[in-house]
Structures are given as structure tokens and as C-alpha cells.
Amino acid sequence: MTTTETTTTETTIGDTAALDTTALDLTALDAARDALTNDDSVLRLGELEAEERSGYQPPTDEGTGERMIMNMGPQHPSTHGVLRLVLELDGEIITRSKPVIGYLHTGMEKTGEDLTYVQGCTNVTRMDYASPLFNELAFSLTTEQLLGIEAPERAQWIRMLMCEMNRLSSHLLFMASNGMDLGAVSMMLYGWREREEVLRFFEMVTGLRMNHNYIRPGGVAADLPPGWKDAVRRVLDPLPDRLAEFDILMTGQPIWRERLQGIGVITTEQCLALGTTGPILRSTGYEWDLRRDMPYLRYDEVEFDVCVGTYGDSFDRYAIRLAEIGESIRIVRQILDKMPPGDFRIQDKKVTPPPRARIGESMEALIHHFKIFTEGFKVPTGEAYVAVESPRGELGVYIVSDGSGKPYRMHVRGPSFVNLQTLPHLMKNTLIADTVAVVSSVDPIMGEVDR
Amino acid sequence: MVASEPAADHTESGDQTESIDQVVDSAEPEPELHGAPVTTSHGIVVAHPHRTALVALVATLRTGGYWQCLDVCAVDYLTHPGRPELPGSVVAERFEIVVSLLNHRQRSRLRIRVQVPESDPSCPSLFAVHPGSEAPEREVYDLFGIVFDGHPDMTRILMPEDWEGHPLRKDYAIGRIPVQFKGAPASR
Numbered sequence: 001m002t003t004t005e006t007t008t009t010e011t012t013i014g015d016t017a018a019l020d021t022t023a024l025d026l027t028a029l030d031a032a033r034d035a036l037t038n039d040d041s042v043l044r045l046g047e048l049e050a051e052e053r054s055g056y057q058p059p060t061d062e063g064t065g066e067r068m069i070m071n072m073g074p075q076h077p078s079t080h081g082v083l084r085l086v087l088e089l090d091g092e093i094i095t096r097s098k099p100v101i102g103y104l105h106t107g108m109e110k111t112g113e114d115l116t117y118v119q120g121c122t123n124v125t126r127m128d129y130a131s132p133l134f135n136e137l138a139f140s141l142t143t144e145q146l147l148g149i150e151a152p153e154r155a156q157w158i159r160m161l162m163c164e165m166n167r168l169s170s171h172l173l174f175m176a177s178n179g180m181d182l183g184a185v186s187m188m189l190y191g192w193r194e195r196e197e198v199l200r201f202f203e204m205v206t207g208l209r210m211n212h213n214y215i216r217p218g219g220v221a222a223d224l225p226p227g228w229k230d231a232v233r234r235v236l237d238p239l240p241d242r243l244a245e246f247d248i249l250m251t252g253q254p255i256w257r258e259r260l261q262g263i264g265v266i267t268t269e270q271c272l273a274l275g276t277t278g279p280i281l282r283s284t285g286y287e288w289d290l291r292r293d294m295p296y297l298r299y300d301e302v303e304f305d306v307c308v309g310t311y312g313d314s315f316d317r318y319a320i321r322l323a324e325i326g327e328s329i330r331i332v333r334q335i336l337d338k339m340p341p342g343d344f345r346i347q348d349k350k351v352t353p354p355p356r357a358r359i360g361e362s363m364e365a366l367i368h369h370f371k372i373f374t375e376g377f378k379v380p381t382g383e384a385y386v387a388v389e390s391p392r393g394e395l396g397v398y399i400v401s402d403g404s405g406k407p408y409r410m411h412v413r414g415p416s417f418v419n420l421q422t423l424p425h426l427m428k429n430t431l432i433a434d435t436v437a438v439v440s441s442v443d444p445i446m447g448e449v450d451r
Numbered sequence: 452m453v454a455s456e457p458a459a460d461h462t463e464s465g466d467q468t469e470s471i472d473q474v475v476d477s478a479e480p481e482p483e484l485h486g487a488p489v490t491t492s493h494g495i496v497v498a499h500p501h502r503t504a505l506v507a508l509v510a511t512l513r514t515g516g517y518w519q520c521l522d523v524c525a526v527d528y529l530t531h532p533g534r535p536e537l538p539g540s541v542v543a544e545r546f547e548i549v550v551s552l553l554n555h556r557q558r559s560r561l562r563i564r565v566q567v568p569e570s571d572p573s574c575p576s577l578f579a580v581h582p583g584s585e586a587p588e589r590e591v592y593d594l595f596g597i598v599f600d601g602h603p604d605m606t607r608i609l610m611p612e613d614w615e616g617h618p619l620r621k622d623y624a625i626g627r628i629p630v631q632f633k634g635a636p637a638s639r
Contacts, residue, residue: 026514029518033580033581033582036582037578037579037582037603042603042604044603044604046606046612047611047612048612048613101608101609102607102608102609102610102611105609105610107618109594109619110618110619110625111625114625145493146493272518272519273581273582273583274582274583275519275520275521275522275581275583275584276583277519277521288555293555293558294558381536382492382493382536383492383549384492384493385495385551385560385562387521394521396521396522396551398522398524398549398551400526402530402531408526408531409526409527411522411524411549413521413522413524413551417586417587417590418521418522418583418586418587420586421582421583421585421586450609451609
């Protein structure tokens with residue numbers, strides 16, 4: 001990969017001492033936190049009040065000059081869905097701002113309480129619709145932890161394959177939308193074109209392009225179809241050349257750099273204080289990737305680098321995602337070689353529905369099938385939280401079970417939701433023209449923010 | 452419990468179990484962490500402080516390496532008033548606030564469960580310790596009606612501002628909202 005000219009340092013897996021936390025100390029963290037809570041970058045204004053007060057604001061007695069309050073969105077092409085930003089402007093400079101969310105809220109956590117664990121994946125997969133398989137994975141891992149089971153070896157590798165392919169498609173979508181947001185309109189076509197190839201592979205394996213319901217508690221829904229390796233290679237083979245094209249089109253472009261470098265800067269300490277994870281945290285030079293640092297599935301058996309930036313600006317966040325596409329390709333190629341034979345779902349009759357052929361000949365199989373699809377399987381009482389590294393950061397699912405077939409409480413810690421808190425701080429004292437660049441670089445998926 | 456468990460993943464939470472061992476008095480039946488009773492759930496340490504001690508506990512843990520507060524959420528235990536997994540000294544209440552903390556150095560997680568009574572649904576805010584808890588706390592307020600004292604912006608976040616009720620409470624029916632578009636069927 002000849003992606004970045006920024007000093008993108010990389011560390012290899014297994015090098016557990018590599019996480020350099022010595023540079024951070026508590027005084028720096030405290031200072032950053034206190035600055036964050038007192039820097040007056042968040043406009044604390046109710047959503048209705050912001051609507052009423054929008055427009056000219058006369059100077060106040062405290063010495064604040066003339067201001068303008070502007071509502072950007074929720075219907076705006078660059079808001080990636082329905083994000084509304086209330087901006088307070090001093091001329092062209094953003095002084096304070098606040099993201100207003102909830103326009104896509106459909107009560108999915110409440111719905112989750114009314115669905116069995118078998119049905120649960122169909123619900124969570126619709127949250128982060130750009131990377132649905134990660135939602136399913138986090139939900140399944142949490143359910144499996146409560147059940148005290150582990151998916152078979154092959155299922156683990158299939159899950160890893162699908163998730164890394166999903167990371168590809170998600171980051172390619174980011175390339176497309178980020179390009180378009182900044183005026184590189186041809187990127188919109190190229191990014192979607194590459195993503196479409198990945199989705200075609202998903203369709204071949206899961207039957208659906210999005211919202212797959214493929215990763216389920218106990219394993220995956222179906223084994224990989226014949227010829228899947230060739231299909232993966234057909235997706236992967238052209239990608240390095242295409243990424244090189246992206247590089248020419250964007251990374252080296254003076255206009256591109258002017259638009260992104262030094263825009264929306266955040267520090268490691270601020271990220272930690274705000275609970276930020278994923279590419280935003282890594283863009284500050286802090287190496288933290290759950291795949292390497294708290295491995296799940298079989299990530300400890302593949303080699304990949306954790307990509308970090310240096311300056312914590314929008315350009316670093318772009319460069320990291322571009323580099324992570326390369327790393328995902330690397331992981332998928334290893335999975336192609338290492339995919340073990342075996343079951344694709346656990347052979348536990350209480351959790352896994354019987355094969356179709358068995359239902360016709362076995363009374364017990366019929367009963368199990370009926371039980372699983374009407375009332376679902378019972379999950380022992382308890383609570384569990386499992387997190388995975390989604391393309392946007394830590395995606396965690398917290399489930400409380402009361403011993404019945406439905407979760408008593410199902411909470412999803414969406415990385416976009418928490419990461420969105422960085423926006424007012426990223427946009428403080430930047431030009432209004434950079435708003436789109438900053439929002440785009442945070443890469444929020446509103447389905448996950450609002451749930 | 453933590454003290455008796457041989458710590459399955461000792462590399463990840465080694466120091467954590469050690470520090471718990473230090474505060475546990477052998478005469479005491481309940482393990483403690485900075486004064487809060489402790490249990491484990493699927494390998495993760497769960498602390499159960501009183502809500503008045505929550506902020507102090509989180510601040511102490513933060514100086515001990517739990518730099519990130521990843522999540523604040525709540526559970527409404529309306530239909531499950533008694534919960535056997537709670538330590539003996541903790542009185543089970545209707546609401547529970549669940550805080551997830553992450554320690555990057557030890558690569559360990561820690562969960563805090565705080566009991567909040569129905570009669571006074573409020574809890575001190577973690578905003579001053581972890582500013583990142585702002586949006587999650589607003590979500591808890593919005594969906595459960597639990598007020599966080601000291602929060603800078605205690606308003607609804609997901610539901611409309613003029614919404615009545617708190618949807619994730621167990622006594623809030625799933626229900627349907629009448630669709631108000633022309634031509635849409637009145638009710639299904």
C-alpha cells in the first residue's frame with residue numbers, strides 16, 4: 001500500500017506491548033476533559049427553541065457580538081441520512097453547534113424486547129445499515145455468551161470473512177460519500193461500483209444485499225456456497241488497482257488536501273474523554289482496535305496492522321479508512337487459505353433448527369423446528385455485554401435475560417451515536433464551508449444513531 | 452465471586468483481580484471494590500455502588516486506568532423486583548443504570564450497576580468525570596425518565612421534545628401511533 005504520505009505508523013498484531021500509553025498521563029487527560037466541559041462549543045438549545053430562534057441574534061450584554069443561528073438539515077444530502085445541525089455563526093465561523101438527532105428513531109430496542117433471540121438478528125441488522133453483519137455478530141456473540149455456547153470453528157471463520165468483507169463495503173461507501181461531499185463527484189461512482197461487487201458476493205452467500213440475518217446465535221444461517229473462493233477473489237483482485245486510482249484521485253490531490261488537512265482536529269485525550277472509538281480515535285495516533293487488543297472470533301490467528309494517524313484531522317480519518325481497506329483485503333486473503341472444514345452452526349438441537357430433510361422423517365426434529373420458530377430457545381438468566389470493532393468503532397450489545405425466549409432488555413451501544421458527540425468540538429471555530437467535510441469524516445450512520 | 456475465582460483470563464484483568472483481593476477482608480463474605488460490592492458476570496467484574504457513591508467510584512476507577520466510559524444505559528426491572536444475582540447488601544430497585552468502563556492498559560472491562568428507586572428516579576450525572584456520558588445519559592432520561600443531577604442539558608434526545616411518557620419503561624405499551632397521512636388506513 002502506498003496510500004498515505006502522512007506518517008501513518010503501523011503496528012503488527014501480537015505485539016501486545018505496542019500500545020503506547022506512556023505518553024498519556026492523567027493530568028493531560030484531566031486538562032482535556034476540563035477543557036471539553038468548559039469550552040462552550042456545544043449550543044445548549046432545545047430543538048424547538050432552535051427552530052424558533054433561527055436567524056439573526058443581536059449582541060448580548062455579556063459582550064457576545066452578533067450571531068446567526070442556522071438549522072442545517074435534517075434534509076441535506078451531506079448529512080448522511082437525517083442529521084440536523086444547529087449552528088451558531090459569527091460571520092462564517094462556527095462558534096457553537098449541536099447535533100439534533102432522533103429523526104430516524106423507531107424504537108428498535110423496544111422492538112428487540114418483543115422478538116425472540118432467533119428473530120433478534122433481523123432487528124439489529126437494520127441499525128447500522130452500512131455494516132449490518134457487525135450488528136448481527138455482536139448480538140449473536142452476546143446471546144452465545146449468555147447461553148454458554150461457542151460457534152464451531154468454521155462458523156467463526158465464516159463470520160470473520162463476512163465481517164471483513166463488510167468492512168470493505170462500509171469503507172468503500174465512505175470513500176464514495178466522502179468524495180462526493182467534498183466535490184470529487186466521480187468518487188461517488190467509483191466507490192459505489194466497488195461496493196456493489198462486495199454486495200454481489202453477499203447476495204450470493206446470504207441471499208440479500210443488505211440486512212442479511214446471516215450471522216445467528218450458534219453460527220451462521222447457511223454454509224458458504226460452492227465457488228465462494230472464486231467469488232471472493234473476483235472481488236479482491238481488482239481492488240488494489242482501484243485503490244491506487246483512489247490515491248491518484250484523492251490522496252495526492254492538492255485540493256483534496258486543502259479541504260481536509262487541519263480541518264476538524266481532535267486529540268487523543270479529547271477522544272478518550274468523549275468515549276470516541278474507531279477511526280476517529282485511531283486518527284489521533286492512539287492504537288486501539290478491539291480486533292487486536294481484545295480479540296474475538298479468530299482475529300488472533302490472522303496478521304494485520306492497526307492503522308493510525310498523527311494529526312487527528314479529517315485527512316487522517318480518510319487515510320485510515322483507505323488503509324483499512326487494504327488491511328481487510330489482507331485478512332480476507334488469509335481467511336481464504338485458513339478456512340477450516342466442519343459445521344457452520346452448532347449441533348445443539350435446542351439452539352439450531354434441524355436440517356430441512358430431517359423434519360420429514362423425524363418427529364423430534366419437527367418438534368424442535370416448531371419450538372424454535374414459535375417460542376424460540378430459552379436463554380439462562382443473566383446479563384452480558386460483548387463488543388466488536390465495527391467500521392465505526394466499538395459496537396457493543398448489552399442483553400439482560402430473564403430466562404425466557406426473548407431478551408428482557410436489549411441495548412446497543414452504537415459507535416456512531418457516541419462519536420457524534422465530537423462534532424461540536426470538531427467544528428468549533430471552523431468555517432461553515434468545512435461543516436460537510438467534518439461531518440463526513442466522522443462517518444455517522446443515522447440508523448445506528450437513532451435506532 | 453471474584454476473590455475465589457482463579458481468573459480465567461488473568462493476563463487481561465490480572466491487576467484488576469489483585470486490587471480487588473487487596474480490599475477484600477477475609478472475614479468479609481462480600482468482595483468489594485473501593486467500597487462497592489462486587490460480583491462477576493461472564494468474566495467481567497460488576498460493581499454495585501449506591502447511587503450516591505457512583506461518581507466517586509467512577510472517578511477513582513478513572514485514575515486507576517478506566518479512562519473511557521463507553522456507555523450508560525438503563526434497565527427497567529418492573530416485573531423482576533428481586534434479583535438473586537445482586538450482592539446481599541444491595542437493595543434491588545425498579546430501575547438500574549448500567550455503566551460500561553474500559554481500561555486500555557489492562558485491556559479489561561468493568562461494569563457498574565446502580566439501583567434507582569421508582570419513587571425518586573434520579574442519579575448523579577457522570578458528565579464531570581466523563582463528558583462522553585452526555586448523550587447516553589440524555590438517552591436514558593428520554594427513554595426511562597431517569598433524571599441525571601448535574602447534567603448540563605437534560606432534554607430528550609431521540610423522541611420529540613413534546614413527547615409524553617418514556618417508551619422503554621416496561622409499563623409503556625408498544626402500541627401504535629395513528630398514521631396521519633391522507634389515504635393511509637386509520638388503524639391496523
